[in-house]
Amino acid sequence: MSRLVIIGNGVAGATCAKRVRELDQEKEILLISNESPYFFSRPSLMYIYMGHMKEEHTRPYEDHKWDEWKIKRLQRSITAIDYGSKNCKTDTGEMISYDELVIATGSKPNKFGWPGQDLKAVQGLYSLQDLASMEKWSATTKTAVIVGGGLIGIEMAEMFLTRGIRVKFLVREKEFWNTILPLEESRMVSKHMKEHHVELMLGTELNSIHSDENGRVKSITTGSGEKMDCQFVGLTAGVSPNIDFLRESELKCDRGVLVDRQFKTNLESVYAVGDCAQFIQPFEGRKPIEQVWYTGKNQAMTLAESISGNNVCEYIPGHWFNSAKFFDIEYQTYGTVLGKCPENEATLFWQDNSSYRSFRMNYLKESKRVTGFNLMGIRGRHLICEHWLAEKSTVEEVLTNLGALNFDPEFYRTFEVEVVNQYNVVNPESKVKLKTKKGLFSKFFKKVEGSIPC
Amino acid sequence: MHTVSTAPELNGVQKISLSIHGCGWMLLIASAYSPLKSNALVMLSTSFLLITIGALSYIWKTEMSRPQGVSNHHIWRSSLTNGKALCYLIAFALTSFYVIYYWSIDLFGYEIFEPCYRLLDPLSYALRGEATVSWFFYGTLYTFAVLVTGFRVLLKYRHNRYQVIRTSSVMFFQTILAWLIPGLLVLFKQPEMYMNYSWPLSYKDLWPQNFMNLVHSPTKLGFALAVYGLIFTFILTPILTYYFGKRWYCSWVCGCGGLANTLGDPWRQLSNKSEKAWKVEKVTIYSVLVFVVITTVLLWVSWKFSIFVGFSSGLSKTYGFLIGLVFSGAIGVGFYPIFGTRVWCRFGCPQAAILGMLQRVFSRFRITTNGSQCISCGNCSTYCEMGIDVRSYAQKGENINRASCVGCGICANVCPRGVLSLENGPLDTKYNSELNFIGEMKSK
Numbered sequence: 001m002s003r004l005v006i007i008g009n010g011v012a013g014a015t016c017a018k019r020v021r022e023l024d025q026e027k028e029i030l031l032i033s034n035e036s037p038y039f040f041s042r043p044s045l046m047y048i049y050m051g052h053m054k055e056e057h058t059r060p061y062e063d064h065k066w067d068e069w070k071i072k073r074l075q076r077s078i079t080a081i082d083y084g085s086k087n088c089k090t091d092t093g094e095m096i097s098y099d100e101l102v103i104a105t106g107s108k109p110n111k112f113g114w115p116g117q118d119l120k121a122v123q124g125l126y127s128l129q130d131l132a133s134m135e136k137w138s139a140t141t142k143t144a145v146i147v148g149g150g151l152i153g154i155e156m157a158e159m160f161l162t163r164g165i166r167v168k169f170l171v172r173e174k175e176f177w178n179t180i181l182p183l184e185e186s187r188m189v190s191k192h193m194k195e196h197h198v199e200l201m202l203g204t205e206l207n208s209i210h211s212d213e214n215g216r217v218k219s220i221t222t223g224s225g226e227k228m229d230c231q232f233v234g235l236t237a238g239v240s241p242n243i244d245f246l247r248e249s250e251l252k253c254d255r256g257v258l259v260d261r262q263f264k265t266n267l268e269s270v271y272a273v274g275d276c277a278q279f280i281q282p283f284e285g286r287k288p289i290e291q292v293w294y295t296g297k298n299q300a301m302t303l304a305e306s307i308s309g310n311n312v313c314e315y316i317p318g319h320w321f322n323s324a325k326f327f328d329i330e331y332q333t334y335g336t337v338l339g340k341c342p343e344n345e346a347t348l349f350w351q352d353n354s355s356y357r358s359f360r361m362n363y364l365k366e367s368k369r370v371t372g373f374n375l376m377g378i379r380g381r382h383l384i385c386e387h388w389l390a391e392k393s394t395v396e397e398v399l400t401n402l403g404a405l406n407f408d409p410e411f412y413r414t415f416e417v418e419v420v421n422q423y424n425v426v427n428p429e430s431k432v433k434l435k436t437k438k439g440l441f442s443k444f445f446k447k448v449e450g451s452i453p454c
Numbered sequence: 455m456h457t458v459s460t461a462p463e464l465n466g467v468q469k470i471s472l473s474i475h476g477c478g479w480m481l482l483i484a485s486a487y488s489p490l491k492s493n494a495l496v497m498l499s500t501s502f503l504l505i506t507i508g509a510l511s512y513i514w515k516t517e518m519s520r521p522q523g524v525s526n527h528h529i530w531r532s533s534l535t536n537g538k539a540l541c542y543l544i545a546f547a548l549t550s551f552y553v554i555y556y557w558s559i560d561l562f563g564y565e566i567f568e569p570c571y572r573l574l575d576p577l578s579y580a581l582r583g584e585a586t587v588s589w590f591f592y593g594t595l596y597t598f599a600v601l602v603t604g605f606r607v608l609l610k611y612r613h614n615r616y617q618v619i620r621t622s623s624v625m626f627f628q629t630i631l632a633w634l635i636p637g638l639l640v641l642f643k644q645p646e647m648y649m650n651y652s653w654p655l656s657y658k659d660l661w662p663q664n665f666m667n668l669v670h671s672p673t674k675l676g677f678a679l680a681v682y683g684l685i686f687t688f689i690l691t692p693i694l695t696y697y698f699g700k701r702w703y704c705s706w707v708c709g710c711g712g713l714a715n716t717l718g719d720p721w722r723q724l725s726n727k728s729e730k731a732w733k734v735e736k737v738t739i740y741s742v743l744v745f746v747v748i749t750t751v752l753l754w755v756s757w758k759f760s761i762f763v764g765f766s767s768g769l770s771k772t773y774g775f776l777i778g779l780v781f782s783g784a785i786g787v788g789f790y791p792i793f794g795t796r797v798w799c800r801f802g803c804p805q806a807a808i809l810g811m812l813q814r815v816f817s818r819f820r821i822t823t824n825g826s827q828c829i830s831c832g833n834c835s836t837y838c839e840m841g842i843d844v845r846s847y848a849q850k851g852e853n854i855n856r857a858s859c860v861g862c863g864i865c866a867n868v869c870p871r872g873v874l875s876l877e878n879g880p881l882d883t884k885y886n887s888e889l890n891f892i893g894e895m896k897s898k
Contacts, residue, residue: 011830044831051531052868053836060830060849062728162527164462195521293829323827325870328523328613332827332872379872382825407824407875409866411615439879 003028004307005088005098007078012274012296013104014039018061019304021069027308029070030096032088034077035127038063043293045131046155050162055128079245083267100307103246103257103265103272104300107239107291109152116209120216122233125152134159134232141165141231145220147206148237149176151324154189156234157198158327168228169193170204172237179339184349185358185376186339189326192356196327209233239291241276254278256289261314263303271307273299283317285336292322319389320372321382329356334385335372337362345371348395348426350419352377359419361395368394378415379407399423401436414438462528467515475508486569495576509602517609524868525610526837529723537724541791549788555592556779567591581637590637596713597633601625604716616863616876620705624712632709644675650707652686654746655805657778659683661750661770662757692812698878699819700809701861708805710798713787714839715862718795722864725794725841732841735801735858742777743807749773777802796839800858810857818878819861820885821854823847828873834865848873855884 004020006013009031017031044058056063066073076090081101088096109124111117121137123130134156144160146153149171157167173179175186176193193200205223212218219229241256252258252266256278263271274296275289282288295317305313323332337360341347346365351358357377363370369392373385384404388397398405402416420434464472478501485497533540558566565571571586574594578586604625611617631649640646645668653660660683668680694702704711714722725731752766786798799806813819821844828851834844840858844865847854854874866874 041830041832043829044833047831047833050526051528052526053832054530057832057836060832060845294826298826321825321827323829323871328521330870330872379824379875382827386825407822407872409614409616409863410876411619413615439877 001026001028002099003030003097004100004102005030005032005096006102006104007032007088008104008106008274008276009033009036009039009073010042010104010106010274010296011039011293012106012300013102015297015300016102016104016273016304016307017071018069019301020308021071023304023308023310028072030072030074030098031066032074032076032078032090032096034075034091035129037073037075038066040128042126045125045128046159049131049135049159077245081246081249081251083250083270086269098269100269101271102303102307103243103270103276104274104296105242105276107275108242109235110148110238110240111235112237114206114209116211116217116220117235119209119211119233120214121231122209122217122235124235124239125156126239137232138163138165143168143228143230144232144234145170145206145228145230146234146236148235149173149178149202150236150238151177152239153234153236154193154326156236157193158196160232161196161198165232166199167197168199168201168230170206170222171200171202172205174203176200176202182337182339182341182347182349182360182374184351185331185360185374188351188356188358188376189329192327192329206233239275241278241289243276262306262312263299263315271303273303286317286320290317294321319386321385329377330375330379332375332378332380333373334380334382335362335370335389337372337374348419348423350415350422352415357415359415361398363395368396370395370398373405380405381407395423396430396432399432400434402434403436403438406438408438465515465519468512471508471512471515473508474504475512478502478504478506478508482570482573486573494573498573498576506602510605513602513606513609517606517612522613524613524870526723526833526868529720535720535723535791537721537792541721541724544791545789548790549784552779552784552788555588556783581634582640584640593633593636596709597628599717600628600709600712601716603719604712607716607719610719611867614863614867617867620863621715623706624708624715627707628709628712631707639675644673645671645679647679647683648709649682650709652683652691652805653750654687654743654808655708655710655803656683657746657750657773657804660687661753663753666757691809692816695809695812695819696817699817699861699876700806700813700859701819701863701876703809704799704806704860705862710782710786710803711796711860714790714795714799718787718790718839721790722795722839723836724792725796725800725839727835727838727841727843729843732843735841738801739803739807739810742781742802743804745773745777746804794839794841796860799860800840806858806860813859814855814857816881818881818884820877820879821859821861821865822875822877823851823853824873824875826851827871829871831870833868833870834874837864837868839864844874853885 004027006017013031017029020027021029038059039061040055040058041060044053047053048055048058076092078088079091080089082089086098088098090096107126109126116122123133125131125134143166145168146156147170153169157169160167175183176190178186181189190200207221207223209217210219217230217233219227220233221227243253243257246253246257250267251270256276257265257272258280259265259272259277260280263273263277265272275291278289299315302313302315305311319335321334325331341362344365345362348361349358355377359378360374361370362372370388373380381404399420402419406414406416416434420432424430424432481497481504482501485492485501529535554561554566558564571591574586574591577594578584578590582590604621607621608618627650635649636646648656658664665680668676671677705715749766749769752762753770755761756763756766781802782798786802789797828848830845830849832845834848838844839862840860842854842856842859844854861876863876866876
């Protein structure tokens with residue numbers, strides 16, 4: 001009986017373990033984590049802090065399931081790996097042998113060498129331990145400074161505000177998350193944040209962090225020399241692979257553990273998956289390291305197929321999609337929409353004047369082929385977007401059937417007519433007519449199937 | 455994980471509002487139980503105004519001082535809603551109310567709420583043309599609770615049109631069909647009937663004694679009401695459930711559901727989500743259904759052939775006591791703060807059992823999961839009042855088709871990633887999960 005050891009029980013590690021068990025009843029599976037005895041949903045950390053859920057609610061499977069699935073779990077740190085004898089060494093000195101090893105150790109918050117970055121109450125938000133620490137400092141924090149204009153930063157701001165803690169949000173860019181969001185969406189989020197009393201400081205960098213007599217942060221200085229008192233600093237300028245314990249060994253690493261498209265490393269029977277894996281050959285239009293829930297899950301599903309020996313699978317990432325929530329504004333994206341629209345693409349952007357809702361669709365100027373969607377305050381149907389992107393649908397085809405995209409709850413105000421009208425006004429030569437109304441997209445699929453000659 | 459700080463402090467307006475609200479109750483109790491004779495109408499309307507104004511202004515201040523959107527802050531941190539000691543105390547108080555209300559005479563030798571009935575007389579005479587009876591007292595309190603806490607729900611979910619319309623609907627049906635119309639029926643000397651209920655939830659509607667009384671009632675309306683009950687149960691229910699799922703009744707019309715989704719809303723997250731609870735629920739709810747069906751059939755057999763008369767009458771009394779009073783009332787409402795808001799609907803209601811079976815196999819309703827967007831966060835499962843582990847379906851990309859789902863729509867509301875949507879559609883797409891796996895894999 002061969003033994004599979006997985007280091008890390010985040011979404012990649014836990015999904016891999018569960019999927020291997022579904023495909024292989026025999027293999028011994030050991031899931032090692034120093035963070036939590038049970039797999040939990042990392043994006044939920046904020047909800048625990050805000051009191052929406054308790055920690056146990058964030059566990060996707062009931063605790064007893066892991067024993068039922070015969071997936072052993074061990075709460076240890078791995079400090080070193082002997083690839084020759086196939087052994088992992090734990091912080092307590094135990095040796096754990098493996099036949100196959102999966103490295104799924106996730107990420108850690110970035111620190112860019114700021115003076116004072118290791119002071120007390122200066123931290124990121126990634127792990128349960130980070131959350132516990134944030135909880136600990138909250139009681140004695142009046143003002144928190146958050147550095148880095150991304151998704152974790154805005155979550156941290158939302159968290160602190162529920163405790164009545166004043167939030168100063170330092171964003172280096174001119175607009176919030178402007179590397180990913182186009183200007184209009186960025187501004188919408190900024191406006192919304194201010195409505196929630198976030199003190200947003202755009203174009204502001206962190207220079208240094210200063211200590212009080214107990215080694216805790218008491219103030220910071222910005223790039224322009226402004227000093228601000230604070231009792232907490234959130235470092236949320238992105239994350240990087242959590243693989244320090246693997247460095248300087250025969251395992252080839254760059255920023256992450258280098259893997260091919262089957263998640264194989266340079267060493268026999270050693271794989272890496274999820275946030276900590278870096279593709280040697282990145283996919284077209286994609287980053288070599290993708291640190292998103294969905295990619296971790298899909299990568300692990302693929303790897304599990306290979307490990308269980310059913311069939312050797314090559315990862316195909318599919319069309320990009322992602323989602324987030326900025327306070328009360330839901331955001332979904334399908335396909336590729338960049339902060340700056342490329343030369344050969346046109347964009348159709350509609351914004352509701354009275355609420356935080358917008359619709360954006362990018363398409364190639366020449367062929368009118370749709371390349372991506374950005375939705376704010378609107379829920380879009382994943383399958384239909386995937387279908388349009390896969391079928392290389394044109395902007396007219398999409399607009400004609402725009403109702404199929406609408407995944408909002410019943411009775412919500414629709415946007416389809418306004419979007420189509422706007423397109424027709426801007427492009428007078430086209431006369432798109434909205435045909436498919438909101439409702440189950442299956443009707444639309446039936447129509448598509450019906451139109452294909454057999 | 456230890457927690458230090460709790461929910462934010464009350465502000466001045468909230469404190470004053472709660473004080474006014476409390477004074478209203480004190481005045482009400484004082485004027486009802488004081489030996490001094492006072493003008494019932496003046497005292498009733500004054501205390502009613504204080505209670506209402508206090509409650510509404512507290513709710514307004516609490517809900518409107520934040521931007522609209524999902525707001526479940528501090529729910530698991532507040533002792534009022536986290537299922538711990540204070541919740542047990544509230545549950546004890548609620549259950550005690552039912553025990554005293556049902557069995558005051560057995561317990562104390564007199565009707566403890568009698569003075570309250572007298573205080574309510576001006577209203578009862580105005581609406582029904584008679585002195586207050588116990589059901590009118592209870593029904594008025596019930597309707598008042600639905601309206602006041604319904605106002606809170608309307609504001610809390612004001613960003614969500616489905617919730618606003620649905621809540622308005624339960625407030626309307628409770629006030630008009632379960633309070634105003636029964637009152638007017640009494641006023642015009644017609645048989646009293648709660649129009650938003652039918653057999654088997656309102657089990658007596660089809661029991662021979664009540665049913666034949668209606669059929670043979672001297673007024674024409676009696677017969678019409680008997681027919682209305684039959685149409686409700688056997689025609690309206692299957693048709694509407696086919697088109698909209700069980701929600702048309704449980705979350706839009708029913709008074710029990712109405713109270714659960716208004717008064718009970720702060721405790722919806724306390725329902726048990728384990729597979730074990732699901733197993734228990736299946737046993738208990740279908741047992742109650744079998745119980746009511748057997749009792750009803752036996753009663754008709756006894757009525758027609760005059761056999762097993764003692765047995766069927768005993769059975770009907772047992773049902774009325776165990777299920778009608780204890781389960782649906784004392785436990786069903788009293789245990790909101792311990793087992794979540796839908797204790798009765800989930801574990802006991804025979805109407806829900808029938809609607810659920812229809813919904814499962816013969817309904818266009820389902821909750822659609824949106825492709826692969828689920829992040830397994832757990833908000834949907836946590837806030838499901840029926841204890842459905844919604845996430846277990848959503849994270850697999852499967853649609854949710856569960857008999858117990860009442861279609862309240864809160865899972866879709868709390869989902870931070872736009873994954874869930876309540877939809878009605880063709881039966882052949884009810885379970886289409888194979889379409890939903892998007893991370894493609896290629897075999898080599």
